[in-house]
Structures are given as structure tokens and as C-alpha cells.
Amino acid sequence: MAYELYYWDGIQGRGEFVRLALEEAGADYIDITRQPGRGTGAMFAVMESESEPHVPFAPPFLKDGDLIIPHVANILFYLGPKLGLAPDDEGLRYVVNGLQLTVTDFVAEVHDTHHPIDTSLYYEDQKEEAKARSAAFIRERIPKFLGYFERVLRQNPEGPDHMVGNALTYVDLSLFQVIEGLTYAFPKAMANCKAEYPGLLALRDAVTKRPNIARYLASPRRLAFNEEGIFRHYPELDSAE
């Protein structure tokens, strides 16, 4: 039975981290809200159910038969071994999950660069605070997070091609997405600092060239980044340097 992914249509957003894993593995999945005649109504029907015992708080969530699994890192922890994108060693799976949760935290901070005060308001209603938060994000948080991920690659005893072990895992795919997203949202800031992250850039390039990923990126299933998603390009928030 095909996996069912439930997420907003029209954006890459958090759903994209799951899509990349499913696409790399060539898994059979249905992106429910993008199906003709379905739309986000199918997603809200699950979220607003008054009888479903395991109702999710927010998208994305995955349905595998009767099981409903919410949260990107949780979905990937569940799918990883099934898709061949997790280590065989069970202890290392918690290491990968720990890295994925650090990606989750970073992505939440990316979101807050354009929504520092109130997620229910528009960006335009918190633009001045967004400028302050983005300046701090570029100055403090990008170096802290990317510096950390670069260090994990460098300290991998199996070599710097992968975050954990000597084979691709889903967190490698997620870091591809993080680098792509940051480069879209903050092109000047990233141009200023990219020399400091050679391992991450090499990982990004290697993922781009994987046949299933290359096919996916060239397909209409891969939406373009836009200003409705997590990674948004507002020139006034990018580095002035």
C-alpha cells in the first residue's frame, strides 16, 4: 500500500524533507493534497476528526495504513529503515534522529526570521522585528548551526561524505535542503560564508547528482521556493555586507 503524505499544497515547506527521502528511495507514495479533487480538505478532515484517536497537531503527517505519524523527524525515523536511508546499527539511528532534530530546530529559527512576533500575522506586520531577528540569525545562528553540521562531517570516522556512517541517510538529504533553502533566502549572507562549509557544499552537490534526486528536482513535483514557505527571500532581511 502506498504511503500517504499530508501537507500543504503550493510550498516545499517542512513536507519537502519527507518528499526527498521518499523520492530518493523511489517509494510508492501519494502527496494527498496535490491529487485532483482532494486538496487541503483531505488534510483537515484528518486533523479535525473528533473520533480519530491519534490526531496530528499539524502537517506534515504520514499515513501508513491505519497509523498516523506526525512531525518530520518522527516520519523520517519511522521511514528511514524501511527506505534504506537509516543505519543498520540501532544505536546510530538515534544519532541520526538527534541530527535531524537539530535540523528541525534550525528550520524553526529560519521560519522565525520572517515571523518573530506572531505566526498568525503577516510578515509585513512584523517587518522591523524581522529585520532585527534576521540580523541576529545571520550573525549568530547560521555560523552556529552550519559550523556544527560541518564539524559533524569532519569528525565522521568514516569520512566526510556523509553525516553518519559511510552511506547516505535521510539527514544527508535534509542538509541538502537546508543549504538550498538558505541559499535561496539569504543569497548574500550565504555567499559571504560558504567558503567556511566545504563539506556541506560537497554534500549538497553530491545529493543533487543522485539519479532519483536529479529526476525529482527536474520534475513538476519539485515546487520552486516561494514566499509562502519556510525559506523566503526578502532582500531587506538578507545581509547588507
Add this chain to the structure above:
Amino acid sequence: MAYELYYWDGIQGRGEFVRLALEEAGADYIDITRQPGRGTGAMFAVMESESEPHVPFAPPFLKDGDLIIPHVANILFYLGPKLGLAPDDEGLRYVVNGLQLTVTDFVAEVHDTHHPIDTSLYYEDQKEEAKARSAAFIRERIPKFLGYFERVLRQNPEGPDHMVGNALTYVDLSLFQVIEGLTYAFPKAMANCKAEYPGLLALRDAVTKRPNIARYLASPRRLAFNEEGIFRHYPELDSAE
């Protein structure tokens, strides 16, 4: 061998969600930075290691032998079955993890009520923005998150005593901590809304009375809430109503 918990000394913080599970289970653990002669230096030694392959981004992290596991939800996912605080059904473990990750998101938003702009600055340097963010948090986010958790209790086919299934899991303990923390940080706002969450308050009370938890709460190991932690009481951020 005893589990080793690494977290800041002096605050409950995120480490408290792990402590509650270890204490409830009566597990053998060492709160490393609170040991005489250790302190946070022992924590930084792991985090700043240039040879450790699985270096954590931030505390808390758990050491179990050679395995280093970072992030609260990840630690609890790992410990849950070992401590008898996770469902026997493997699918349901992902349901519990999904709920724990929703707690994680909520706790991050609690933190941002006093640090909406820059985590590296003091609260006093972002007080006006903190007022705006806290107002939105009280108006929009507390009802959204607590309303969701209340609904999960209500829709549990096994009854509203537990979040998942018919026995205590670690996410029940985490929700105890969330209610305690919110009541400390935002007493007026919580007094205004608590009638809407009878299930969560009953769960909080039931957890308080569990023998191992009651013993822990009365011990010096349970630090008081304070203004260095996640849940901080700044009267000017609490509801004006």
C-alpha cells in the same frame, strides 16, 4: 551501568523532561553537572570534543555507555521502552513521539516569549518585543496547544487518564511539567483559562501523586522554577486581564 544525563545545573529547563522519566522509573542515573567536582565543564568537554564522532549540538544529552543521545524527545524515545514508559505496540511509540515533538515545539515557543529577537541577548534588551510575543502566545498559542492536548486525552479510546493507551507514558510526565511551568510563568493567564482543560489538570494532579514523582518533587533534586530557565515569571508578560 548508570545513565549519565548532561544538562545545565541550576535550572529545570529541558533536562527536566528527562529527569521526570528517570525518576518515575526509579532508574539509576547521574546528573553529571550537579556532581561535586564536575560542573558544566564535563558537559562542554563532550560538546567541544574534536574527536567524538557523535558530538551533540546542545544539552540535554544522555550517555548510555558509548552512545551519546541528544534532544529531549530522542532521549525519551530511546529510554521509554527501557523504563517501562512507552507502549508495547511499536506503532504507538511513534504516536507518543509525535506528541512529545509537539511538546518540544510548544516549549520552544515558551522560550521565545522572553527571547523573541535574539537568544544571545538578555531579556531586558528585548522586553518590548517580548510583551508583544507573549500577548500573542497567551491569546493564540496556549489555547491552540493545550486545546489540542486536551482533545487527545478526550479522544483516547482507552479513556482520558493518559495521552496514549491505558498506561502512563513519558509524554504524560512531560504534560505535567508543561502545566506546572505555564502556571508558574503565566499565573493570571492560566487562572483565566484552566477550566477549559479539565483533562490536563486531572493528569497533572495524578502525576503529582505518583509515589516516585512525589518523592522527587519533595527532594533537593527538584530545583524550583526560576528566571534562568525556560518557564520564567515576568509579571509584565502575563495576561493583564
